[in-house]
Amino acid sequence: MSIERRSVLKGLAAAGTAPFIAGHAWSQAAGPSDAGQIDVEKAKAEGKVVLYTSLDTQIVDAINAAFTKKYGIEVQYFRGGSSDVTGKVLAEADAGRSQADMVDASDVAGLMLMKERGLLKPFKSPAMDPIAKELRDPDGTWIADRLTQAVIHYNTKEFGSAPPSTWEDLTKASGRLVYFSSSSGDGAPRLYTLASNFGWDLLKKLAATKPLRVQTPQVIAQVLERGERGAGFLQNDNIAWRSKRQGKPTDYLFPAEGVPTEVGACGLLKSSARPHAAALYYEWWMGPEGQAILVKGGKYSSRTDVEPPEGSVPLSKIKLIAPDHVEYKKNKSQILDRLAATFGGEWGN
Amino acid sequence: MQAAAPAAVADRANGRSIASKISFQGLVLGFAVALLLFLVGYPLLWLFLGSLGAPQSLGLEHLQRAFARPQNYAALVNTLQLALGTGVMSVLIGVPLAWATSRTNMPLRYVIHALVALSYIMPPYLTALAYIFLLGPEAGHFNRLLQGLFGFESGPLNIFSMPGVIFVIGIHVFAFTYFLTYSALKSVDASLEESAQVLGAKRWQTTLRINLPLVAPAITGGALLSAIDSLALFGPQAIIGTPAQIVFLPTRIYATIGSYPPRWAEASALSLLLVFLTVAGLALQRGYLERRSYVTVSGKGVRTQLLNLGPARWALLAFCLTIVFFSAIAPVGILTLNAFSKSWTDPLSLSNLTLEHFHTALFLDQVAVRGIINSFKLATSAAAIAVLIGAAVAYLDLRTNVRGRRVLDYLAILPLGLPGTVMAVGILLAFIRLPIPIYGTIWILLAAYVARFIPLATRSANATFRQIDPSLEEAGRITGASWFHVIRRILVPLSRPGLLVAFLLVFIPAFGELSATILLYTGGTETIAIAIYRLNDLGQLEVVSALAVFTIVVVLTLAALVSWLSGSSWSSSETPAVRG
Numbered sequence: 036m037s038i039e040r041r042s043v044l045k046g047l048a049a050a051g052t053a054p055f056i057a058g059h060a061w062s063q064a065a066g067p068s069d070a071g072q073i074d075v076e077k078a079k080a081e082g083k084v085v086l087y088t089s090l091d092t093q094i095v096d097a098i099n100a101a102f103t104k105k106y107g108i109e110v111q112y113f114r115g116g117s118s119d120v121t122g123k124v125l126a127e128a129d130a131g132r133s134q135a136d137m138v139d140a141s142d143v144a145g146l147m148l149m150k151e152r153g154l155l156k157p158f159k160s161p162a163m164d165p166i167a168k169e170l171r172d173p174d175g176t177w178i179a180d181r182l183t184q185a186v187i188h189y190n191t192k193e194f195g196s197a198p199p200s201t202w203e204d205l206t207k208a209s210g211r212l213v214y215f216s217s218s219s220g221d222g223a224p225r226l227y228t229l230a231s232n233f234g235w236d237l238l239k240k241l242a243a244t245k246p247l248r249v250q251t252p253q254v255i256a257q258v259l260e261r262g263e264r265g266a267g268f269l270q271n272d273n274i275a276w277r278s279k280r281q282g283k284p285t286d287y288l289f290p291a292e293g294v295p296t297e298v299g300a301c302g303l304l305k306s307s308a309r310p311h312a313a314a315l316y317y318e319w320w321m322g323p324e325g326q327a328i329l330v331k332g333g334k335y336s337s338r339t340d341v342e343p344p345e346g347s348v349p350l351s352k353i354k355l356i357a358p359d360h361v362e363y364k365k366n367k368s369q370i371l372d373r374l375a376a377t378f379g380g381e382w383g384n
Numbered sequence: 385m386q387a388a389a390p391a392a393v394a395d396r397a398n399g400r401s402i403a404s405k406i407s408f409q410g411l412v413l414g415f416a417v418a419l420l421l422f423l424v425g426y427p428l429l430w431l432f433l434g435s436l437g438a439p440q441s442l443g444l445e446h447l448q449r450a451f452a453r454p455q456n457y458a459a460l461v462n463t464l465q466l467a468l469g470t471g472v473m474s475v476l477i478g479v480p481l482a483w484a485t486s487r488t489n490m491p492l493r494y495v496i497h498a499l500v501a502l503s504y505i506m507p508p509y510l511t512a513l514a515y516i517f518l519l520g521p522e523a524g525h526f527n528r529l530l531q532g533l534f535g536f537e538s539g540p541l542n543i544f545s546m547p548g549v550i551f552v553i554g555i556h557v558f559a560f561t562y563f564l565t566y567s568a569l570k571s572v573d574a575s576l577e578e579s580a581q582v583l584g585a586k587r588w589q590t591t592l593r594i595n596l597p598l599v600a601p602a603i604t605g606g607a608l609l610s611a612i613d614s615l616a617l618f619g620p621q622a623i624i625g626t627p628a629q630i631v632f633l634p635t636r637i638y639a640t641i642g643s644y645p646p647r648w649a650e651a652s653a654l655s656l657l658l659v660f661l662t663v664a665g666l667a668l669q670r671g672y673l674e675r676r677s678y679v680t681v682s683g684k685g686v687r688t689q690l691l692n693l694g695p696a697r698w699a700l701l702a703f704c705l706t707i708v709f710f711s712a713i714a715p716v717g718i719l720t721l722n723a724f725s726k727s728w729t730d731p732l733s734l735s736n737l738t739l740e741h742f743h744t745a746l747f748l749d750q751v752a753v754r755g756i757i758n759s760f761k762l763a764t765s766a767a768a769i770a771v772l773i774g775a776a777v778a779y780l781d782l783r784t785n786v787r788g789r790r791v792l793d794y795l796a797i798l799p800l801g802l803p804g805t806v807m808a809v810g811i812l813l814a815f816i817r818l819p820i821p822i823y824g825t826i827w828i829l830l831a832a833y834v835a836r837f838i839p840l841a842t843r844s845a846n847a848t849f850r851q852i853d854p855s856l857e858e859a860g861r862i863t864g865a866s867w868f869h870v871i872r873r874i875l876v877p878l879s880r881p882g883l884l885v886a887f888l889l890v891f892i893p894a895f896g897e898l899s900a901t902i903l904l905y906t907g908g909t910e911t912i913a914i915a916i917y918r919l920n921d922l923g924q925l926e927v928v929s930a931l932a933v934f935t936i937v938v939v940l941t942l943a944a945l946v947s948w949l950s951g952s953s954w955s956s957s958e959t960p961a962v963r964g
Contacts, residue, residue: 085907092922112750113907115918122644123906130816132824134907145644217921218626218635219643247544249627254923261729263522371643375455380629381636383643384455 066310069159073314075106081309083109084316087124087135089117089142089221090181090299091253091273094332101328102319108312116221116251118383121145128154128306136313137320139180139301142224144364146177146300155302158314162321165338169357170298177302179337180321181329184353185225185295188270188278188287190259199266201290202229202237205244211265212246213258219383220371221251225269227370228295228358235373241268242378259285269295273333276347280333289348293356298337409867416776417792419769423835424795427810431659434652434813446649447656456654459636462546462625463615463661466632469550470557471611477554477707478561478610479603484704486569487595489690490697496704497566503711504559505943507896509619509913510932512552513920514715516623517722519543523729525718544628552624553614555711560613561606568602569595574689587691601672608669612662616803618899619913623920633658634805634899641809641903648813655806662801716936722929741930745915752931754908755915758826759895762911766833767841767890771883773834774841775849782849783857793842800839804899807836812903826909829901833894840889848882849875881949888946895942896935 067073088095092114099110113123117140125148127133133154140146149155155176162178163171170179187205189198199205205212216222230238247264249255252271256278258264267275275287301320307313319325326336333344343349363370371384433439437446450456481500485493503511518526519541527539534540542548572595580590618634625632631639633654640651693700722728726738745752777796780789799807811832816823822831852875860870876883898913905914912935919928 087907111908113910114751116921118643122642122646125644126646126816127824127906130821130823132821134824148644218622218631218639247627248629250921251923254921257923261523263520378629381455381626381631381639383639 066307067314068157070161070314070318073318074311075315078309078311078315079107081108081312083111084309084312085134085136086110086112086139086316087120087137088112088114088139089120090114090139090329090334091332094273094329094334097332098320098325098328101324102316105319106315108315110316116217116219117142117145118217118219118221121148122219124149124154124304125152128152133304133306135304136307136309137301137303137317139299139320141181141183141297141299142221143177143179143298143300143358143360144224144367146172146302147360147364149302150174150176154304154306156305156307158303158317160318160321162318162338165340167337167339170300170337172302177300178321179298179300180326181299181337182335182350182355183297183299184272184289184335184350184355185229185269185297186272186275186287186289187266187268188255188259188275188285189266190262190264191284191286192262193265198286198288200288201292202233202241202268205266205268206237206240208266209244212241212244213249213255213264213267214241214246214269215249215252215255215267216374216382217250218381220374222269223367223371223374223382224358224363225295225297226374227363228297228356229269231359231362232293232295232356235377238374238377246378248378248380256283256285272335272347273344276333276344280346289353291354293354296355296357298358298360299334412868413776413780416773417780419834420773420777420792420796420838423831424799424838427807427814427835428798430813431652431655431806431810434648434809435656437649439817447653450650450653451657453650455631456636456650459631459633459654460657462630463633463658465546466550466553466621467611467614467661467665469546470554470614471607473550473554474558474561474610475603475607478558478606479565480700481704481707482562482565482569483591483595484700486566487591487691488697488700489692490700490704492701492705496708499708499712500559500562501943502716502940503555503708505892505939506556506712506715506936507619507898507913507939508553508556508617509623509898509916510719510896510936511556511711511715512620512623513916513925513928513932514718515543515548515552517718517728517925518714519548543624546628546630548628549621549624549630552620553617554610555707556617556620557610557613558711560609561603564602564606564609565599568599572598577689591691604672605669608665608672612665612669612801615658615661615665616805616899618803618805618902619917623917633661634803637805637809638902641812651809652813655809658803658806659801662803666801719929719932719936722926723933725926728925728929741926742934744927745930745934749915749919749927751910751918752912752915752927755910755912755931756934758829758909759912762826762829762833763891763894765830766837766894767887769830769834770838770841770890771845771886773838774843774845774886775879775883777842778846778849781846783854793846796842797839799836802836804832804836804897805903808832808900808903811835811900823904824906828904829909829911832900832904833890833897836897836900837890837893840893841886844886844889845879845883848879848886851882852878885946885949888942888949892939892942892946895938 095112095114103109120138120140121142124135124138138149150172157175159175166179171177187199199208214222226238247258249258252274255267255270256274259267260278260283270287272287275285278285279287301317303313303317323341326338326341330336330341330344335343335350368384371382375382375384435447436442436444481496484490485497518524521527521539521542521544524539524543527541530536530540543552576594577590580594616634618638621632622635625635637651637654640647640654721732723741724737725732726736730736746756747753774796777792780786781793811828812823815821815828815831822828857870857874860874865873896913898917901911901913902917905911912931916928916931
């Protein structure tokens with residue numbers, strides 16, 4: 036019997052692991068390292084692209100639909116909060132089973148960590164020229180694709196012509212505020228930027244108004260549209276923009292003392308088994324056509340040669356506060372602990 | 385292994401070739417056993433090693449650090465409060481309901497009983513979602529109703545609070561207390577009550593002094609099971625608790641792994657804590673039931689008499705209907721209504737009706753469509769494998785005297801006491817690395833589902849084989865049939881309905897599984913529960929409702945099939961366990 040058992044176990048092991056190993060391309064396909072080397076025929080033969088993104092699904096769907104129409108290549112995507120995206124990429128890499136061809140997250144610190152782990156592929160793209168130096172990795176492993184301004188979003192029925200127009204103003208709206216962060220701390224980077232510029236006291240005062248915490252910016256908009264709360268702080272400008280354009284009773288403003296900006300960035304994964312399709316998609320995403328769709332969805336492009344969204348203020352007229360990604364990445368754990376102590380609840384630390 | 389021994393003896397008696405027989409029987413059973421050890425034992429081993437810091441290091445400092453963190457301490461305190469709250473609540477509503485449906489002449493007893501079963505079969509994260517619509521602080525329907533009726537300035541009730549979480553989970557888990565109390569009350573011998581009455585006791589005195597003490601162990605046991613189950617329900621804890629800023633152990637474990645970089649040792653340590661709470665609770669329940677078991681409450685059918693309540697029966701009915709309204713009718717109703725409404729916040733009218741959300745959920749939304757397909761695939765495969773393993777374990781237990789079969793049986797029942805989050809952490813740790821790196825594939829979800837729900841298949845297969853007299857199989861062997869032939873031509877046909885029930889009992893909870901899936905899925909392996917959870921995060925509540933209705937229809941149809949196959953939903957308190 037012991038012989039049988041051993042053979043059972045062996046058979047089991049062989050049967051169990053063979054398909055997983057055989058079906059996966061372990062070799063790191065080199066592929067193009069420069070936009071000029073992309074072979075469209077090869078890309079089409081690779082068949083599909085897998086994207087991990089934290090961008091709003093409506094914009095992702097629009098970008099993908101146009102890409103698929105042009106090249107006949109399907110885009111499959113995983114959408115989560117920015118920490119979910121980074122977390123999944125890192126965990127899959129740990130397991131040696133990376134699924135994504137391209138990653139995009141509103142969390143440069145996360146992309147820096149991926150670079151540090153050697154997961155991202157240096158890539159030379161013509162999109163680098165119209166993008167400011169500080170908004171891309173000098174080694175070309177990641178590049179900013181969008182800038183999200185963290186605005187004050189409010190219900191016009193509640194505030195009329197006198198909305199809270201500074202961060203300090205908000206602290207008076209006790210019981211009427213809403214903000215977002217998932218349990219893994221998606222909202223943390225912008226809160227940190229706000230705190231490091233205006234002091235942690237401001238956050239304490241905001242927390243004292245007992246703000247409602249929701250999971251995503253999309254839900255902030257709904258809570259405001261329904262009038263459950265009156266004002267949202269550090270809301271994504273594109274979501275506020277969309278809500279207003281849809282004729283909902285909301286509006287938004289950029290506080291004059293400064294608006295935290297959050298940089299969304301993307302990069303290609305070294306482990307990709309579909310390097311041509313991935314690079315082609317990357318070029319589409321970063322190129323004028325993809326960025327135009329992004330802007331149509333209310334996002335500001337990171338490219339200097341692309342206009343701001345229709346009906347919105349040019350970035351040059353807004354006082355932007357750039358986040359310190361390096362500092363955030365270094366002290367993430369302490370920052371999350373401090374946010375948990377200030378606001379309560381789960382921040383993933 | 386000893387499995388060969390009885391077969392060998394039989395073969396010698398029959399004078400047949402031994403070698404082929406041993407290998408085949410051994411191969412089938414051995415395969416099932418290996419699979420069980422690999423799916424349940426191996427991840428549990430990793431959970432233990434993980435809490436010691438493996439594979440990077442080995443030591444107790446991770447455990448110490450995990451328990452010293454205030455975040456984790458707060459999660460523990462909240463979890464204990466939740467368990468206590470739901471336990472008490474389950475008694476307050478479960479016991480009167482059970483008494484009403486089992487011992488009185490209240491009308492609509494069968495309807496109430498079926499609706500309690502429905503509250504339990506419904507995946508609890510869907511109940512939680514429904515209560516956002518019903519009791520959301522401002523826009524919730526009940527709150528708006530109360531505002532309209534009593535002129536409150538804002539909605540008076542807030543689901544996003546500790547009482548809110550206890551309520552939403554309580555109306556799910558009270559079914560444990562209800563069903564246990566119900567069976568106990570059904571089996572109290574009427575002669576005891578008659579004796580009391582002959583001696584001059586009034587009806588209410590009989591109820592309080594004869595019935596209640598007799599069923600007290602069942603009530604306590606039910607309350608403990610309710611409390612234990614509430615510990616594990618990640619779905620409602622996350623959906624209601626996260627916006628309320630209340631952290632429980634499962635949601636805490638999810639966050640320690642969900643944020644980057646994942647903190648494995650801390651997650652394992654917290655998982656062990658959760659296992660400890662569950663095991664302690666179960667041991668208490670066992671011990672209590674054994675010490676306090678009264679012979680009169682037996683499984684045997686006994687004569688019971690129904691109490692004639694007179695007009696009071698209508699008041700009792702009103703109470704019972706209120707409970708099931710909140711636990712089953714309102715949640716299912718509101719999800720259905722929203723699924724067909726253009727906007728859930730607008731009032732119901734013909735112009736507000738639409739099929740668009742079903743169109744989006746079933747055809748357009750990438751994640752939702754993939755989720756539905758994956759859930760069907762996974763639930764079918766998991767159920768098939770679990771039945772295979774469960775049948776093998778039951779067979780070893782009942783038809784052989786293999787040494788160690790009790791241990792196997794125990795291992796196959798063990799996951800029943802393990803929260804999905806805990807199983808997921810063990811499975812992640814085990815299968816993220818060599819020799820079986822299946823993280824990032826759909827196989828890891830299959831492994832998790834089989835491991836989680838194998839107890840349901842094992843118990844069901846065990847009950848089925850018990851009802852089949854082994855002499856039938858022996859007769860087959862004596863007339864010269866091979867072991868495989870006997871299994872195929874005698875055992876399997878006779879146990880087919882029972883094994884189908886076992887299959888469905890695994891399929892139903894696997895179809896809507898959330899708490900393990902949330903830690904194990906990746907892009908491409910989303911399930912229907914993930915689609916619901918993710919779309920809820922994005923506030924697409926109408927599409928979420930459509931998916932919820934679809935899930936409820938699938939689950940209820942299959943549950944009805946189970947109840948039809950098992951003869952009657954009345955006889956059994958073993959409604960399929962659907963955990964979030």
